[in-house]
Amino acid sequence: MATETQTPVAAPAPSGGVGQRAWLFVSLIALVLLALAPFVIYPVFLMKALCFALFACAFNLLIGYVGLLSFGHAAFFGGAAYVTAHAAKVWLLPPELAILLGTLFAGVCGAAVGALAIRRQGIYFAMTTLALSQMLFFVFLQAPFTGGEDGIQGVPRGHLFGLLDLNDPYAMYFTVLAIFVGGFWFIHRIVHSPFGQVLKAIRENEQRATSLGYDVSRYKLMAFILSATLAGLAGSTKALVFQLATLTDVQWQMSGEVVLMTLLGGIGTTTGPVIGAFLVVMLQNYLATTALPATVVIGIVFIICVLVFRRGIMGEIGHLLRWKL
Amino acid sequence: MIQDLLGIPPQALFGQLLLGLINGSFYALLSLGLAVIFGMLHVINFAHGALYMVGAFVAWLLMIHLGIGYWPALLIAPLVVAAFGVLIERTMLVRIAKMDPLYGLLLTFGLALVIEGVFRHFYGVSGQPYPPPPSLQGGTNLGFMFLPTYRAWVVVASLVVCLGTWYAIERTKLGSYLRAATEKPQLVQAMGINVPALVTLTFAAAVALAGFAGVLAAPMYQVNPLMGSNLIIVVFAVVVIGGMGSILGAVITGFGLGIVEGLTKVFYPEAANIVIFVVMAIVLLVKPQGLFGKA
Amino acid sequence: MLSVRDLTGYYGESHILHGVEFQIAEGEVVTLIGRNGVGKTTTLRAILGLLDRQEGSIRLQGEEILGLRTDRIARKGIGYVPEDRGIFASLTVEENLLLPPVVKPGGLTTEEVYGLFPRLKERRKSQGTKLSGGEQQMLSIARILRTGARLLLMDEPTEGLAPVIVQQIGSIIAELKRKGFTILLVEQNFHFASGVADRHYVMEDGKVVDMIPNDRLEAEREKLQQYLGV
Ligand SMILES: Nc1ncnc2c1ncn2[C@@H]1O[C@H](COP(=O)(O)OP(=O)(O)O)[C@@H](O)[C@H]1O
Ligand SMILES: [Mg+2]
Numbered sequence: 001m002a003t004e005t006q007t008p009v010a011a012p013a014p015s016g017g018v019g020q021r022a023w024l025f026v027s028l029i030a031l032v033l034l035a036l037a038p039f040v041i042y043p044v045f046l047m048k049a050l051c052f053a054l055f056a057c058a059f060n061l062l063i064g065y066v067g068l069l070s071f072g073h074a075a076f077f078g079g080a081a082y083v084t085a086h087a088a089k090v091w092l093l094p095p096e097l098a099i100l101l102g103t104l105f106a107g108v109c110g111a112a113v114g115a116l117a118i119r120r121q122g123i124y125f126a127m128t129t130l131a132l133s134q135m136l137f138f139v140f141l142q143a144p145f146t147g148g149e150d151g152i153q154g155v156p157r158g159h160l161f162g163l164l165d166l167n168d169p170y171a172m173y174f175t176v177l178a179i180f181v182g183g184f185w186f187i188h189r190i191v192h193s194p195f196g197q198v199l200k201a202i203r204e205n206e207q208r209a210t211s212l213g214y215d216v217s218r219y220k221l222m223a224f225i226l227s228a229t230l231a232g233l234a235g236s237t238k239a240l241v242f243q244l245a246t247l248t249d250v251q252w253q254m255s256g257e258v259v260l261m262t263l264l265g266g267i268g269t270t271t272g273p274v275i276g277a278f279l280v281v282m283l284q285n286y287l288a289t290t291a292l293p294a295t296v297v298i299g300i301v302f303i304i305c306v307l308v309f310r311r312g313i314m315g316e317i318g319h320l321l322r323w324k325l
Numbered sequence: 326m327i328q329d330l331l332g333i334p335p336q337a338l339f340g341q342l343l344l345g346l347i348n349g350s351f352y353a354l355l356s357l358g359l360a361v362i363f364g365m366l367h368v369i370n371f372a373h374g375a376l377y378m379v380g381a382f383v384a385w386l387l388m389i390h391l392g393i394g395y396w397p398a399l400l401i402a403p404l405v406v407a408a409f410g411v412l413i414e415r416t417m418l419v420r421i422a423k424m425d426p427l428y429g430l431l432l433t434f435g436l437a438l439v440i441e442g443v444f445r446h447f448y449g450v451s452g453q454p455y456p457p458p459p460s461l462q463g464g465t466n467l468g469f470m471f472l473p474t475y476r477a478w479v480v481v482a483s484l485v486v487c488l489g490t491w492y493a494i495e496r497t498k499l500g501s502y503l504r505a506a507t508e509k510p511q512l513v514q515a516m517g518i519n520v521p522a523l524v525t526l527t528f529a530a531a532v533a534l535a536g537f538a539g540v541l542a543a544p545m546y547q548v549n550p551l552m553g554s555n556l557i558i559v560v561f562a563v564v565v566i567g568g569m570g571s572i573l574g575a576v577i578t579g580f581g582l583g584i585v586e587g588l589t590k591v592f593y594p595e596a597a598n599i600v601i602f603v604v605m606a607i608v609l610l611v612k613p614q615g616l617f618g619k620a
Numbered sequence: 621m622l623s624v625r626d627l628t629g630y631y632g633e634s635h636i637l638h639g640v641e642f643q644i645a646e647g648e649v650v651t652l653i654g655r656n657g658v659g660k661t662t663t664l665r666a667i668l669g670l671l672d673r674q675e676g677s678i679r680l681q682g683e684e685i686l687g688l689r690t691d692r693i694a695r696k697g698i699g700y701v702p703e704d705r706g707i708f709a710s711l712t713v714e715e716n717l718l719l720p721p722v723v724k725p726g727g728l729t730t731e732e733v734y735g736l737f738p739r740l741k742e743r744r745k746s747q748g749t750k751l752s753g754g755e756q757q758m759l760s761i762a763r764i765l766r767t768g769a770r771l772l773l774m775d776e777p778t779e780g781l782a783p784v785i786v787q788q789i790g791s792i793i794a795e796l797k798r799k800g801f802t803i804l805l806v807e808q809n810f811h812f813a814s815g816v817a818d819r820h821y822v823m824e825d826g827k828v829v830d831m832i833p834n835d836r837l838e839a840e841r842e843k844l845q846q847y848l849g850v
Contacts, residue, residue, distance in 0.1 A: 069427050069430070071430075116606050116609045116610070117609075119609050119610075119613040120565065120609065120613060120614075122425075122426060122427065123363075123369050123426045123427060123430060124565055126369075126427060126430055127369065127561040127562075127564065127565050128565050128605070128609065130558055130561055131558060131559075131561050131562035131565060131602050131605055132602060132605075132606070134555075134558045134559075134562075134602065135599045135602035135603070135606075138598040138599045138602075139599065141598075142595060142598070252554075252558060253438075256434055256438070259431065259434075263431065293442045293443070293445065293446040294442070295438045295439075295441060295442035295445070296438070296439050296442035296443055296446065297442075298435075298438055298442075299435045299436065299437070299438030299439035299440075299442060300435070300439060301435075302431065302432070302434060302435025302438065303417065303432060303435040303436060303439070305431075305435075306421065306428050306431050306432040306435065307417060307420055307421070307432065310428070498718075501711055501715045501718075501719055502719070504708065504710040504711060505708045505710070505711060505719055507710070508708050508709065508710060509706060509708065511670055511690070512700075512702060512706045513719075514670075514689075514690040514691045514694070515668045515670060515690055515691075515693075515694055515700045515702075516691075516694055516700070516719065516720040516721065516764075516767075517691050517694035517695040517720065517721050517723050517767070518691055518721060519689075519691045520691065
């Protein structure tokens with residue numbers, strides 16, 4: 001049948017783009033703002049937003065640059081949080097090792113889920129990731145170490161590298177900021193590497209990439225593992241920030257939230273997921289102070305995004321300015 | 326007296342098998358609807374679970390506010406859900422009809438959040454009891470097990486509705502329109518058939534099946550705003566396992582997996598929640614296109 | 621019967637038809653000929669309102685049909701035999717045959733159709749796409765004869781078929797003409813076209829550039845060969 005298909009990834013952006021130097025300038029300003037922000041805004045809010053921003057960027061690596069919609073990223077985010085929390089609280093590992101373990105765990109889960117899910121495409125891929133992450137949810141629900149409905153509470157933040165006391169909010173904030181910037185930069189490098197070029201080629205036309213001799217499955221799997229690992233890094237960090245790991249972070253609703261953040265900010269844009277994450281976290285914080293049912297509002301935002309705002313904020317701006325953002 | 330099978334008392338074994346069949350009924354009714362919708366609209370309806378919940382709630386609201394009982398509700402609630410489906414299809418799904426199916430998934434996901442959120446806002450998360458109709462209360466002692474009448478009814482009713490749906494699609498004139506429009510909608514329209522209306526009708530009928538399942542479920546489980554959301558993810562796994570190419574395939578897969586789940590409850594209860602996902606993983610490894618899927 | 625004026629048509633952004641004009645009288649068999657990609661199929665699809673956008677005027681027995689929804693147009697009495705034959709794999713031969721609804725009185729009965737196409741009757745329980753190419757083409761034509769449509773649009777019904785089958789299709793079209801059907805036939809098979817049609821419209825680059833009555837075909841042979849690039 002002759003349906004015109006429109007893939008939910010940013011259309012190939014008009015060439016040209018913003019100059020290298022302008023980018024550097026904007027990045028520096030953003031960095032300075034983020035460095036000053038905790039003195040004006042609640043650090044906890046900022047840290048939460050930064051963790052979700054990294055989570056959304058990791059998710060975007062998959063949908064934005066490979067065209068794969070994972071509906072199961074909560075498993076990596078929340079799973080890593082559990083492992084980090086357990087490592088820090090029960091094994092008394094220092095924060096850097098706890099985060100490392102959580103992140104590694106997410107990577108391993110990503111390898112398993114990814115290897116299964118990439119055997120199907122499109123809509124089936126999305127359903128498969130959702131189903132597998134639900135399986136992991138039940139595993140976490142029943143595993144003895146996760147504390148069931150209560151989760152793991154009172155996770156010690158500890159001293160980073162034995163030196164920096166993370167109980168100090170600013171120390172914690174700058175650690176989170178460093179992790180976010182590192183993750184963001186890493187994703188940026190992946191996207192602009194030869195590996196990233198192949199991913200984009202797969203997104204544009206999978207058959208063609210195959211016929212050019214690329215092992216498409218391997219590339220997809222690699223991208224999936226990288227994305228899951230970075231989502232895990234975000235979840236691990238969040239566990240230390242809130243000193244808590246709960247079922248909320250492994251639930252399917254969380255997988256939906258990261259989709260929304262990315263969609264709202266702009267799928268396939270560099271900065272969109274960050275903006276989307278900040279907006280959604282702000283919206284949730286605001287909704288928590290009102291009587292409005294949060295899921296209804298989030299659902300409505302979702303519907304509006306799909307019906308009239310598919311490019312997302314940064315995608316729209318980029319489209320208007322004909323820039324690649 | 327029948328001997329214990331593998332150390333399991335037959336009461337427990339057959340009891341769980343029956344529960345498995347009942348879960349399987351719901352899997353079959355819902356995955357059947359998902360498959361029909363996907364064929365015509367290229368949308369995976371994430372809101373299917375929420376609409377199942379709406380079906381149950383409509384029955385409960387009819388009983389509470391209007392004193393309308395189970396039997397009329399079994400007809401009215403699916404119609405209400407169908408009307409709601411018409412609204413959804415006409416106002417939203419038509420607008421993304423030619424786009425990548427992933428948008429449909431995202432849109433209906435948002436819809437599911439809204440529907441569930443609204444019911445949770447007004448009715449909380451605790452379940453509401455809904456009694457089975459007097460004519461279906463009680464049960465029969467079969468010797469090897471006690472058979473509650475309502476449970477038997479659920480299995481029979483779902484089987485009949487599933488087979489009726491199969492018949493309507495595979496053996497009737499309207500069904501031939503549906504099959505043809507699934508293949509080549511433009512050509513079918515060029516024959517003089519109002520395909521957009523057919524699409525709406527299909528969506529409405531498929532969500533009505535979900536609403537029907539919801540009413541069947543109401544006396545079994547409590548009527549709860551969240552009853553659909555966990556179910557729909559399992560149904561997604563069922564769909565991945567069965568593939569969406571075949572109506573009977575969806576029905577067989579649904580009932581089969583319900584039984585597998587029931588047996589797991591008997592022999593290894595810890596894994597009952599995840600067994601369907603494990604089956605899905607195995608199927609992905611062995612036959613990635615699904616048991617009844619076309620390669 | 622059919623009058624097309626200044627018809628422009630688009631697929632998405634691409635402009636395909638640039639002011640197509642032609643007329644067909646009741647009972648005529650008329651062809652659209654022209655090289656591959658000049659817009660013949662697109663013209664048929666435009667008549668049925670199947671393009672993303674179309675402008676101009678299409679009148680069926682004096683009534684403007686451009687702008688109507690596709691199924692409404694079909695119900696005015698137009699039958700369509702698409703280029704790919706459009707046989708449904710999920711339907712049996714008989715279901716394929718009975719699929720198009722009767723839109724006007726005066727169509728052939730199912731028995732009459734089976735009389736014209738006995739082979740289809742033998743195979744009526746088979747899956748539609750299990751038929752041979754020629755049988756599928758027959759089925760594609762057969763199923764629109766029941767509907768009461770008096771204007772038949774046929775897109776290259778002889779394409780890729782063996783000469784004996786082409787001959788059979790030729791005699792069917794002749795038979796349909798005798799029965800009074802009006803037929804717009806897209807053809808590349810010039811020899812075949814000359815055997816069945818009254819007139820030929822020549823298309824180039826999304827326009828009708830010439831009209832040749834069948835009896836002038838020999839005289840204009842050279843010009844035509846230029847058009848067709850043979
Ligand atoms: N679905 C479509 N989308 C875009 N362009 C199309 C489509 N179908 C056909 N075309 C273009 O329209 C032009 C005319 O095609 P068509 O009408 O099929 O030619 P003909 O039938 O004369 O061979 C061709 O250049 C073709 O590439
Ligand atoms: Mg053509």
